[in-house]
Amino acid sequence: xxxxxxxxxxxxxxxxxxxxxxxxxxxxxxxxxxxxxxxxxxxxxxxxxxxxxxxxxxxxxxxxxxxxxxxxxxxxxxxxxxxxxxxxxxxxxxxxxxxxxxxxxxxxxxxxxxxxxxxxxxxxxxxxxxxxxxxxxxxxxxxxxxxxxxxxxxxxxxxxxxxxxxxxxxxxxxxxxxxxxxxxxxxxxxxxxxxxxxxxxxxxxxxxxxxxxxxxxxxxxxxxxxxxxxxxxxxxxxxxxxxxxxxxxxxxxxxxxxxxxxxxxx
DNA sequence: ACCACGCTCGGGTTTACATCA
DNA sequence: ATTGATGTAAACCCGAGCGTG
Numbered sequence: 001x002x003x004x005x006x007x008x009x010x011x012x013x014x015x016x017x018x019x020x021x022x023x024x025x026x027x028x029x030x031x032x033x034x035x036x037x038x039x040x041x042x043x044x045x046x047x048x049x050x051x052x053x054x055x056x057x058x059x060x061x062x063x064x065x066x067x068x069x070x071x072x073x074x075x076x077x078x079x080x081x082x083x084x085x086x087x088x089x090x091x092x093x094x095x096x097x098x099x100x101x102x103x104x105x106x107x108x109x110x111x112x113x114x115x116x117x118x119x120x121x122x123x124x125x126x127x128x129x130x131x132x133x134x135x136x137x138x139x140x141x142x143x144x145x146x147x148x149x150x151x152x153x154x155x156x157x158x159x160x161x162x163x164x165x166x167x168x169x170x171x172x173x174x175x176x177x178x179x180x181x182x183x184x185x186x187x188x189x190x191x192x193x194x195x196x197x198x199x200x201x202x203x204x205x206x207x208x209x210x211x212x213x214x215x216x217x218x219x220x221x222x223x224x225x226x227x228x229x230x231x232x233x234x235x236x237x238x239x240x241x242x243x244x245x246x247x248x249x250x251x252x253x254x255x256x257x258x259x260x261x262x263x264x265x266x
Numbered sequence: 267a268c269c270a271c272g273c274t275c276g277g278g279t280t281t282a283c284a285t286c287a
Numbered sequence: 288a289t290t291g292a293t294g295t296a297a298a299c300c301c302g303a304g305c306g307t308g
Contacts (some may be wrong), residue, residue: 125282125297144275169275174296176276203290 127167131157135164139171 127135134157138149145153147167179180 127297147273163297165274167296170296170298173276173278 001203029084127159135167135171139168143172143175144168 082216112124118218135153138153145164150161150164153159159163
């Protein structure tokens with residue numbers, strides 16, 4: 001257990017870290033922070049103070065101006081079960097020393113405010129099995145939530161509506177990703193089939209080419225039996241009488257014109 | 267019609283945490 | 288027992304679209 005006692009004293013106007021700003025990324029000043037606060041606690045107590053009672057980390061840490069400036073904390077044991085706000089306040093009351101302006105400590109966190117570690121790093125809540133199951137069941141019924149459904153679900157699961165909203169957003173993203181993977185696999189199989197078909201067709205082409213070659217060889221052997229091509233009327237007449245092997249060549253035509261051979265090419 | 271505002275969503279990213287070698 | 292790599296998922300950021308006053 002960490003017992004590094006920390007003493008923090010800060011004074012003055014501070015800027016809310018972007019990551020905890022409700023206005024998503026837009027920096028804003030918080031006039032309410034114009035207060036003098038002195039906190040004495042262990043590091044884990046700092047966590048509780050900030051997570052549950054919304055002390056601005058600027059007030060705890062002092063002069064830093066970004067969330068990452070507070071991230072040098074050791075890992076904090078995650079809280080699987082959401083404890084009630086009252087319990088947290090009670091814990092705080094026994095641990096903290098608050099000299100001036102308790103406002104920051106006693107304000108209940110808003111729906112959109114997230115949990116953060118001491119010094120401003122966000123704390124990641126793991127949903128319990130039961131919470132996940134309920135959310136999954138709800139997702140099966142409807143992949144999006146209206147405000148009332150969200151609130152009801154949040155109340156039922158002791159979560160903030162924002163957490164329910166985020167869960168559904170991430171769940172939809174996961175579903176889509178999975179579907180994309182399935183589609184990708186289908187396309188891959190289709191591609192393999194086409195490749196296979198293409199290979200077969202190429203084989204067929206090679207067969208035909210070799211057949212054509214052998215036929216052309218036969219033509220050479222029976223060159224003397226050529227006769228007129230009826231379509232182009234160009235003649236290389238060898239005077240043969242057997243028209244089963246007759247062939248004629250046309251000027252400007254690469255393809256030989258066959259006679260007597262069942263309509264293979266012409 | 268235009269504007270400001272709030273809300274929600276999708277897509278992408280960050281990061282706390284768990285697990286495993 | 289410790290540690291680094293890796294995967295997962297909660298939380299976040301941002302831009303876009305829509306409804307409303």
